[in-house]
């Protein structure tokens with residue numbers, strides 16, 4: 001297999017983020033997986049990627065040749081390209097998928113609990129919190145609407161792992177008005193992802209506000225597309241402020257379905 005461009009970043013204690021390539025219409029918008037060392041000393045991946053080369057060697061060095069990887073949790077229903085390869089790389093791990101992963105790959109071996117039920121199940125709660133956005137379709141009927149996903153938070157390192165729900169675009173230089181060195185925003189498909197009823201926009205807003213309150217210790221954010229925010233005091237406030245940019249979409253939705 002041709003080697004993908006990939007690199008491993010140590011984000012904080014027990015949390016590594018691996019950046020990989022993902023091309024959409026010729027543009028490399030990037031993708032990610034995270035590796036977490038659990039309190040029980042074993043390891044867990046968030047998402048799947050065809051790890052190879054130096055990065056696979058580094059992962060093997062951390063995880064006793066992969067034997068210490070106990071689980072792989074796929075968090076985005078439409079991120080499916082690397083799922084089969086991940087099961088080949090870590091055949092002894094328990095692989096969790098969303099309902100869409102299970103129906104798209106019925107020949108693979110899946111845990112009984114789907115990823116969207118992990119928060120309610122309490123699985124991995126010693127190390128991670130999970131959250132599914134309210135008021136939006138989790139698996140849209142439109143395959144181009146990638147808004148929703150299961151978000152994960154690792155309190156020990158203060159790190160949020162998020163696929164498409166929040167996007168982060170790093171910029172080379174600081175810009176006036178933007179603040180920081182990049183743009184954090186809700187995925188542009190929010191308007192289409194909102195459920196077609198009046199209260200959906202308010203439910204979504206309340207979900208994000210609660211998330212920022214519950215995950216108030218967050219200071220790192222790893223976004224699939226397309227970058228990482230590190231060591232930022234006030235990160236929960238910055239996440240909350242994505243609602244301000246989205247306010248026209250949320251208001252228009254409420255009027256359209258009122």
Ligand SMILES: [Fe+2]
Pocket residue numbers: 079146163164224225
């Ligand atoms: Fe995506």
